[in-house]
Amino acid sequence: MKLIYYFLSTLWFFRQIKSILFWLYLWQLKEYHIGRFIDHFRTDKGKRIFLNKIFLLKIIFLFLFICAPFWQSSLLCAILILYFLEFLKFLYDFFKKQILKPVFTKKIIFLFSSSLLFTIFYLSIFFQDKHFLVFWLLIFDILTPATFSGIVLIFQPITFILRSLIIQKVKRKREKFKDLLVIGICGSYGKTSTKEFLATILEEKFPGKVLKTKEHQNSEVGISRCILEDLNENYKIFIVEMGAYNKGGIKLLCDIVKPKIGVITGVNEQHLVLFGSMENLISAEGGKELIESLPEDGLVIFNGESEILRRIYQETKIKKRIVGISKKEFDLWAGNIKVKKDVLFFQAFTKDGEIGDFNLNLIGAQNIQNLLLAICCAKELGMSLKEISKATKRIKQEQSGVKLIKTKDGLNIVDATYSANPDSVISHLEYLKVWSGKRVIVMPCLIELGEKSTEIHRKIGRKISEVCDLAIIVTKDKFEEIKETAKEKAIFLENPKEIFEKIKKFKGENDIILLEGRLSREFLNLVYGG
Secondary structure (H helix, E strand, O other): OHHHHHHHHHHHHHHHHHHHHHHHHHHHHOOOOHHHHHHHOOOHHHHOOOOOHHHHHHHHHHHHHHHOHHHHHHHHHHHHHHHHHHHHHHHHHHHOOOOOOOOOOHHHHHHHHHHHHHHHHHHHHHOOOHHHHHHHHHHHHHOHHHHHHHHHHHOHHHHHHHHHHHHHHHHHHHHOOOOOEEEEEEOOOOHHHHHHHHHHHHHHHOOOOEEEOOOOOOOHHHHHHHHHHHOOOOOOEEEEEOOOOOOOHHHHHHHHHOOOEEEEOOOOOOOHHHHOOHHHHHHHOOOHHHHHHOOOOOEEEEEOOOHHHHHHHHHOOOEEEEEEEOOOOOOEEEEEEEEOOOOEEEEEEEOOOOEEEEEEOOOOHHHHHHHHHHHHHHHHOOOOHHHHHHHHOOOOHHHHOOEEEEOOOOOEEEEEOOOOOHHHHHHHHHHHHHOOOOEEEEEOOOOOOHHHHHHHHHHHHHHHHHHOOEEEEOOOOOHHHHHHHHHHHEEEOOOHHHHHHHHOOOOOOOOEEEEEOOOOHHHHHHHHOO
16 A cells, blocks of 8 residues: 555656646746736636646545545545546656746746755655545645745745846946947837847947847846846947836836937737736837936937827927838838738838838838838938848848748748737738738737727737638637637637648648747647657
8 A cells, every 4th residue: 555655646746847847837938927927817728727627626536535535445546547647648748848848047947946845845744644645635736826836926025136136236237338329129019020120230330349138138137137148348239128017117127228219119908908007008118118218318219100109209309210111201111012922122211312222031011110110220320221221131031020931741831929919910911911822820819908808809800801711719718709700711729730730731832821929839840840
């Protein structure tokens, strides 16, 4: 009998390792932001963490263990089988590389070690109680979400203190670079591509003098790390991507880096549920905090395609520029736009009559807009449109976050899985029109949209109805709203293999498949043969 308890405890322990990895993955994915973490459980995927047969079965087993002790032998056998099956699933996922796990930063290593030690400590205490061992194992298992989330939250005050100390150190280092020109980029979307475009262009005029924040370095911790590790006297320009999920977040970043130029890429409802109101969202992502942080001789560049930003532009008192597509009243605008499958042609115009021709391997009107913001900023720093046009030849498609790929199975794929927001979905769907064959989109429902979610998903459905032959929606959250306007073109599928079998039929020379937003690793591995 003792051997059985050892076996059961071992199976249970491996199951907890998988749980630790998952919960740390989820917290890291949500950037340790409580609002984002909680909002995840409003989604269908989040609800299924608890509303699933295995979780409910464990609750039933626990109830029976308490209320029907004469069934304990049978329950022990059933629970042993259940944990053995979970162990086999753990091994399968491990060898298939399908285990959801975090990126092992110093913080994650500390949290993982703490969680593992707590689990070992718990098991060592209650393993001696053989009569109630099953009870204690089930209790821990059922409370796993609260336990490991609690460990994350317990150490948050320490994290806050350490972060504050790091920020003070960063501020002292930043003060030493008096002549450093800092360009801050904020917005609900388009920040990364605008940063990448601008850095590539400026490198043409200032080779080796341009520093940019790396991928996912748009928080106070990421930006601080970039300054501490990478900033030195060789750099004259520092391009900073700024992200925030609460009012005051952009101001905090501005206090650290001291920008002189601000670029505001666009505003929509993408993170509305986190900010609580559009007023709070506009304060941060809408750039008001960035504008207020700029010096009197600073400059702010606006995306004129946004109605909200056009209003803020009118209210702004310092030097300002506004750009847009085919709008002559803008300081910089794009016209004569022609889009082919893998090439984008357009001319950029300025008020003083200067014209530049651009021929780029980019996808979607949103990328033209982001590029215009970068072009305008480069022009303000002394580059001509001719110089800028030459520099843009070095821009790579992957810098935009959207790639056109031909798979080994002959599928034409627009990969926009880096991120998704209401404007990007519409922009990418519009791009599909240049393809004369069948058009397909595979996407999850969008999250963190708050009260605007229903309206936005209906709008996406209308665009799908206009453009696509098939839309595969992989999450249930707002599927009915998309279906309402997309009609029979929208179907719900979540099994990666079934989705892949469905899209494999669309391999005509002029067929196109858009992959939008976060899709499962298993599905992407099937698509790309990974």
